[in-house]
Amino acid sequence: MRTLLLAALFFAFTNVVSAQERKVEFTTIQLSDTVYMLRGAGGNVGISTGEDGLYIIDDQVKPVTEQLLQAVRKVSDQPIRFVINTHYHADHVGGNETIGGAGTVIIAHDNIRKRMTTRQVNKFRNDTTPxxxxxxxxxxxxxxxxxxxxxxxxxxxxxxxxxxxxxDSIIHFPESNVIHMGDMYFNGLYPYVDLDAGGSMQGMVEAADLALSMADDATRIIPGHGPLAMTEDLKSYRDFLVRAGANVQELIDQGMNLQQVIAARPTSEWDEELGKTWITPAQFVTFIYNSHQGIQEYTPPPEVEAEED
Structure with a gap:
């Protein structure tokens, strides 16, 4: 029940709440002469503006599109030439229809278009997207x-x-020394690995490795969710992913099933800091367990006493 409730709360904007019912507070952070980060109701937005025009990275959830556009106009009143989508989830592509309908060119990986043109079933959110x-x-x-x-x-x-x-894609601005990681990086909370859409723990680690290979100590990192980060934060996140994965794999190697692995609390070191916002420790362990076992779908974690501690 807790799983479905938290998932429903997180994705409520995509299906239920109208822009008029909630005034969203947007926060804009200037990262260079041309690049900005915008936080609001969905995934963090990147903005590039200058002599050649304006383009953005992701466009949050559909009901707040007009509010998002108002926030973007405070940075630049130029028309949006391009949108780059980091992935297909509704809290990152929600503004596409309005913005694309106005003539903006939407850019994305091949698989994003494939998923957006077909019916998607998500067992974690327990929903279907047409x-x-x-x-x-x-x-x-x-x-x-x-x-x-x-x-x-x-x-x-x-x-x-x-x-x-x-x-998923990450976007690198070498001259501005900024990297937008989309949901390959959740800063301050357990990450969501969408197994139903081909996600994996190994890919999450590889994304962090790629970003770190392009970063120096002064690089600013825009996560998909959470506050602006620096390279040291991303290093810590990458190390956490590796260690959490190793902890779960050690228990798998001992012959434990999912319920036993969850009960062993392999992520207890991070649960207090990362496990109270959205993804629960049991859910995160399930992502790791299924990913390591090659199970390409989400399975609700069994109830175990460890979750009540």
Whole structure:
């Protein structure tokens, strides 16, 4: 019951709440002369603005699109030329239909378009998403990477296979020394690994490794959710992913099933800090267990006494 309640609360904006029913407070952080981070009701948004125009990375949830656009206009009143989607989840592509319908070019990995044009069943959220409207779909897709050369700098979107989903990208602004990681990085909470959409723990680690290979000590990291981070924060996150995975694998190697692994509390070191916002410790352990066992779907974790501690 707790699983379904938390999932429903997190995704409520995508299906129920209208923009008029909730005024969203947007926070804008300038990261360089051209790059900004915008926090609001869904995934964190990246903004690039300058002499060549305006483009954004992700566009939050559908009901707050007009509020999002108002927040973007406070940075620049130029029309949005491009949107880059980091993945297909509704809290990152929710504004696509309105923005794409106004003539903005939507860019995304091939797998994002594939998922947005087909019915998606998600066992973690216990819901089904129908195909998106035509205006919401990416019209320019890529397989490995794509670069934009605007506003006096480059921005390259790099595909990372089977991380948060099977269609995630991270976007690097080398001149501004900024990396937008989408939901390959949850800062301050347990990450959601969408096994139903091809996600895996190994891919999450590989995404962190890729970002760190492009970063220095001064790099600013925009996570998919949570506050702005620095390279040291991402290093700690990467180490946490590896250690949590190793803890679960050690128990698997001892022959434990999922219920026994959860009861052993292999993530107890981080539960207090990361496990109280959305993803519970039992859910996160389930992501790891299923990923390591090659189970490409979410299975609700069994009730165990360890969760009541």
């Amino acid at each position: 195909p998106y409207a035509k205006d919401a779909l990416p019209v320019l897709t890529f397989n490995d990477r794509i670069s934009l050369h605007l506003n006096g700098e480059s921005a390259t979107a790099y595909y990372v296979a089977n991380g948060h989903t099977d269609g």
